[in-house]
Amino acid sequence: SPGDIIEEITALADAGVREVTLLGQNVNSYAYDDGSKDDGQPFVKLLSMVCAVEKIERVRFVTSHPKDISTELIELFAKEDKLARHIHLPVQSGSDKVLEMMGRGYTSGDYLKKVERLKALYPEMSITTDIIVGFPGERDEDFEQTLALIDKVRFDNIYSFKYSPRPETLAAGFDAQVEDGIKSKRLLLLQERQVAITAEKSRELVGTTARVLVEGRSVKDSEELTGRSSINRVINFPGAKALVGEIIDVSITKALPNSLRGVHIERSLN
Incomplete structure (x- = not known):
């Protein structure tokens, strides 16, 4: 419950802890008691409660699902100075076709709208992401759409992986599995693109x-x-x-x- 979480964080603060991270596979979908979402924003309320704990100076949360990033959560950064100016927002692919096959529940356009809202309100916001290359059925044009999204967002960092089949998953049975050599080539291209972006963003921080x-x-x-x-x-x-x-x-x-x-x-x- 929120009370249990705040009690634990208060004890940590009294012991000298200055930063806490709320961790969940999809932390934005946090719910409690009977599992209902109250007015739909229990995680926003929880974050506000954590930020109110004395002695805690910085609060992080991870991982967020793009479809669950609400306007209320985005606007909370303006109200709570203790919230770290960083959000990990896994996009997985820049191709709407691949996102649909993954069952992600959003399009690349949906994702970009939320990123643009975050950056418009908080230009200093750091955004990191996860990307999978070589998902079954991913064509060259799908991969190019992922590269285009990377160029548009300019992530601070990317955690990137080659798709590997997992037993008893739908994707493992999909036709058009991508050859491993193609996966490796795409991963290298993606990582090279991101290394250049990260280096440029790092240079921009010198002097701050x-x-x-x-x-x-x-x-x-x-x-x-x-x-x-x-x-x-x-x-x-x-x-x-x-x-x-x-x-x-x-x-x-x-x-x-x-x-x-x-x-x-x-x-x-x-």
């Missing part, structure tokens, strides 16, 4: 300041700390171990392939 939750020592350099910004970017910077667990200001100085570098900016007490 981010609020970073310090997670610990950097794996590659024990003299440095590592943390994650509101838009879910990993940032490494020199600093003392005492900063671990705190949310601090970091000025971004350099963009690297898989992370950013920066320097800690100490806030004036004046």
Whole structure:
């Protein structure tokens, strides 16, 4: 129930936790008690309750299903400063034909409308996604539509996979299974396209300041700390171990392939 969740989060906050993530396979469809959805927005209400917990400074949620992203949820970002400016919104494909075969319940146009609404309200919003290539029946033109969607949205990152048949699923019995070599080629093309977009977006962040939750020592350099910004970017910077667990200001100085570098900016007490 919401009460149980808030009780657990309050205890975590009292123990020093500063950031929490609400996790679900489709977290937006959260319901409680008898399973009814009340006015249809129980997840929005739950998020508001979590944001109201004192000592919690940042709130994330994952994973969202595109068909369940409501106007109320989108607008909540404007009301709750504690909500991280990042949303993981798996699109899976840019082809309406493939989306229909997957049974996703939305079109590429539906998806783009929600993304455009998010970006119009919050230009700094980071959007990541999942994409499957080589779903049964995926033609070259379907894959090109996926690439076109990537170019249009300019995702911050993509988790991409080759389709693999799973026993006792409808898709495993579909005709027109895609050859593995074609899947591999498409995956490589997609990943190369996204690497370029991510690199460009990373360069755009150089010179800006981010609020970073310090997670610990950097794996590659024990003299440095590592943390994650509101838009879910990993940032490494020199600093003392005492900063671990705190949310601090970091000025971004350099963009690297898989992370950013920066320097800690100490806030004036004046």
